[in-house]
Amino acid sequence: MNPLLFLLIIPALTMCGIVIARNLKSVRIISAAGMSAQLLFSFLLLFLFFDLRHGGNTDPMLLVSSTTWYESFNNKLNFGVDGISIAMILLTAIVAFAGIFVSWQVEHLTREFFISLILLATGVFGFFISLDLFTMFLFYELAVIPMYLLIGIWGTGPKEYSAMKLTLMLMGGSALLLVGLLGIYFNSAPAGGRLTFDLTEIAQRGIPLSAQLYFFPFTFVGFGVLGALFPFHTWSPDGHASAPTAVSMLHAGVLMKLGGYGCFRVAMYLLPDAAHSLGWIFLVLTTISVVYGAFGAILQKDLKYINAYSSVSHCGLVLFALLMMNQTATTGAFLQMISHGLMTALFFALIGMIYGRTHTRMIDEMGGLMKVIPFLSVLYVIAGLASLGLPGLSGFVAEMTIFVGAFQHADIFHRAATILAVSSIVITAVYILRVVATLLLGPVKNDHYLKLTDARWFEKLGGVTLVLSIGAMGIAPLWLSNLLRETLVTLLQPLTH
């Protein structure tokens, strides 16, 4: 059996365990154990991957398996991993692990909450190991649906509106995506033969240019909606603001990365010629995302809105880098996905913890938290510094790789876009430091806060896991960067020739 399937079996078993669990405590313990096992297994998978690579296996995809599912459409369940998917799996496992501990205190319908959360994570894991358009779409939908329930039931504020808005916008994206995917499928046999959903096979055969030009925008925008592509990003602020903490973490941390990953794996990899001729349009949009998101964040007052806009900016940078279509920038895009996934998860986790104590997310209603809850505050500062690109933390590595890569294009259009995008690092510093100064520093604003308690053990565990990952990636980025770079050599061939 393909060891990758454990990535689906472990969560499935965990969910069964939660169903039969007797009380609250055992629900928590089973969820935690399940996600710890998943994290451990992801690391094992990484070592297995390195082992196979060092053993001289140079296939682009490793651990491949294929099961026929629906013969008449040539529809299969194809699984396999390469360097970029293994990195994304690791990210998902870390964020999901932290997410469980952050939601330790969910008391309303706990069982259902954890099942939905793990179901969401399962969808993401499935997505990253799929090598087949149909399987990919299946898991993609599997991840989006629980989101509606999670926000609608366990959310805060105008949660029905937000849940509806988020789900409908993402569904709109899925609709576009489905058109794109079917378009690819029906053009996947230009020289005759059977139509196929298989990614590798389609890439080898190539899609006729006219079809590429039709379906590239559908596919790119379809995935782009999830990656907060301007102007389809407005689900993000409202959705995040209403979502429960762990959902925001998984959503911004991982689910939004499905967008960037899909844009690359499907839209650009399968439709390279269209990416070349239409890429500039999207490059303009993503440059707008980067700068616009940052400016949008400056004057927001709600912590979650700030972070949502910041995510628009940072995820915009992912798509921006992908559209630069060279090895360095694309490596940077994946580094940024991982880096942003970790730090935004940390941000949302901390925002949730702070909200749980002060019962407000408005920064001007709080102040001086550093003195009363130093542990959480220090973590917040670290997350902020990572976000504004401090060397030694993950954001710097990713952003620098992107900008150096983007600068390899010497024409005025790419240069101008790059310099605009680079300027966002200053704006990022402005809004991050503004939050740190207002929220954490200064005198304690409210006497009630003096009684606040600092992080509990499960909160510390969740937060510290993320901080350590951010630090590890920032201090020793070479192995990760090389893992991605080596994988991208072959993947980028159709795009760079």
Added chain:
Amino acid sequence: MDYSFTLIIILLPLLAFGILGLSGHRMRPGVAGLLGTSSLMVITLVSYFTAFHYFTAPHAGGYRAISAFSIVWLSFTDSLQVHLGILLDPLSVMMLVVITTVSLMVHIYSLGYMKGERGFQRYYAFLSLFTFSMLGLVVATNIFQMYIFWELVGVSSYLLIGFYYERPAAVAASKKAFIVTRFADLGFFIGILILSFNSDTFDFLSLTSVNGPVIAAGAGSVFLGLSATTWAMLLIFMGGAGKSAMFPLHIWLPDAMEGPTPVSALIHAATMVVAGVYLVARLFTVYALASPVSLEVIAYVGSFTSLFAAVIACTQVDIKRVLAYSTLSQIGYMMVALGVSGYGGEAGLGYMASLFHLFTHAFFKALLFLGAGSVIHAVHSNVMADMGGLRKYMPVTHLTFLVACLTIAGIPPLSGFFSKDEILVAALEHNRLVFTVQWFVAGITAFYMFRLYFKVFWNRSPEYRHTPHESPLTMTIPLVILSIASVFAGFVPFHSLITSDGKPFEAAFHADVAVPSVLIALAGIALAALLYYKENLIADGVVAKLRGFYTAAYRKFYVDELYLFLTHRVIFRFVSRPVAWFDRHIVDGAMNLIGNSTVGLSVAIRKMQSGQLQAYIWFFTSGALLLALILVYLN
């Protein structure tokens, strides 16, 4: 000789930071202070040892640059790789000595100054972090490593300025410092991008080698009349100007005085703020040979800043702010010296003079700040009006402060005289306008320093609530050591150690420059003595005569107000707010419109499915009739 042991100079402070940072309040303050200070003591000794060996080793035909250590940290492309390593050449070895010495003095001094402060452990953790970053910056083997540590010193400075994080002024100052320097670093980074794209390397050794300028120029094209190299070097200088607080990016430095005074001495006087000078010196080969235009710019920016800041310094009433503006002015001197310098041999006099001044300035300015700290410690105020007549109460502080004032004023044979004199000689050879300005600034410098000196140590004593007393030994010993360094640093033969091309040259003594510069300094001192030695009304009379100009200088020529206007009024109001509004109302509005019109449409057509048979028959017949009519019509 194998210099890989120098790695310990970098790693020990990092280790200290890790231990202090992780243990936090659990460690006793005394232990934390001792840990930080002793790690500094060790690396100071190692730095001296390195310097001794490096400068005494046989070096026929000039000093060579040695790469003592290097690992690949990140690779962007196959050729563009970021290394982390240690580069030893006269420049970096000299910086090692300066940084470790001043940092050690500050560590010792802080044992007394910060005693009993809440967050003592955090203070020492940040000091270690800063020392680590600053040392990593000066030994960088490539421009990207420099950028990495450049950002790290920026954040250490941010953390230390905001050390008293419950004070809103400190929080605002730290934020301002970070954002202004970050803005400058944007230029630095774009400069690096251009330079590395054209040259395909980050490495200092290849960029500053004989054909470095050719490599730097690469295949770069001309943009807006300037070559790509010039653009790159100007943008890189923008980063340096931000860190070194050159006009118009200087606004953060005076505010940074909100940090603890020893921090101001270390970061905002002796080490970090000269990073800009160090950056230009590091890339001097490229500046001098490939982009002389940018050197002209540097000279004028430096010269203007030094005059501008000196004038402001004459009007400030906060003792630390006077010193801050004085720092700006002195760094302006260093920039001028680099700007007027040529490359190689005696033409490179300015280069040597600049670094010479950096060296001497580090000691006497740290001494001034620590002396000021000692005074502040005694009277619990920063404002000069609360001081006066302190010579009686604080003899050691008084004497060491006097030495520092004489040094900065350029009175022979103290060190400031030698370094400033070399700068003036270099300026005179190259540009008469700049020379005249710098000569005049020398007079103003002497004036504002002695204004400070007389106001604090002579003049009338205010009524002290507690009688001021001399500071403890932990504070006075560093003062004495630094004053000895300030006196004798001028005798270091810089022209045979640190030169633009690594080869020694003979520097002649120019009496025609030295005599007028000493005279104007004496004139400045005399004027200050006349106005401030005793309480009198002459100063007030002068101020009243110059009211408009005085107010403008006192308000720092309104540069801060201009920035506030630009950021809050223009960027926040006309960019951020419209963006937020646009997003909520137009983009999101469009999305809501789609949603609402779907709902509206469904409400409208819902009536058709009423369940009333009559209505269905009505629709059915009228539809059939309509179809029939159409068919008839078409036929």
